[in-house]
Amino acid sequence: MSTLTKPNHMGRKISRIRELKDMKQEALAQAMGTNQQTVSILENSEEIDDEKLAEVAKALGVSVEAIKNFSDEGVINYFNTFSDNSINQGPIGNQNICHFNPLDKLVEVYEENKKLYERLLKSEQDKIEYLEKLLKAK
Template structure:
């Protein structure tokens, strides 16, 4: 089995890209660092272990299975090529959304949460008043 098809090296590289040490992954899995080292040299993993690892790394099992470092770097290079302005950095941010709309959405959501909190507090006061009046 070629290195590209081995699951262990893909886990190793994803772990490194996440800035995680083998010891941290081992602790999260409840195994030794040596077990993680052996796992990262493995061609295959049991599905339940792969699922655990993927959750810890914050990706899906399929993302690990299909991980291709060359494709990642091609995406990064394409992004950098498209985001540059003849080699100069742009001082204007490029948004794919309207920040004012997002701010208004957040404000509306905050308002709804406040109203729900207010209703919950009113319910508590009413319940307390009923309890005190029944005594």
């Protein structure tokens, strides 16, 4: 007994499309004007007549050809190659890449840090002078 499904199992294709649309059997049944058990039987059917297939396609919001030509491999390939490069779709392409030299940035941050310490040191020296004047005045 083979556990593999045949590549042209129409019920399985309907089931996969329904799952990809995040639709439950009950929702599909309601869209078709039938019950969940009928959808379950339909999804377990290897062959489905064209009239019923058209009804299912309409309820799923896809074409009959989409159901007939559906393959898991095609969907996987689509999602594996899909990327949202909407930022890079304009005439400037990949111009938004930021380039900087890390060593230059490190030197810049070091210099800024050094200036801050010098200001802190000057502030502390001024504070000491002020406190010494207060002590002498008493």
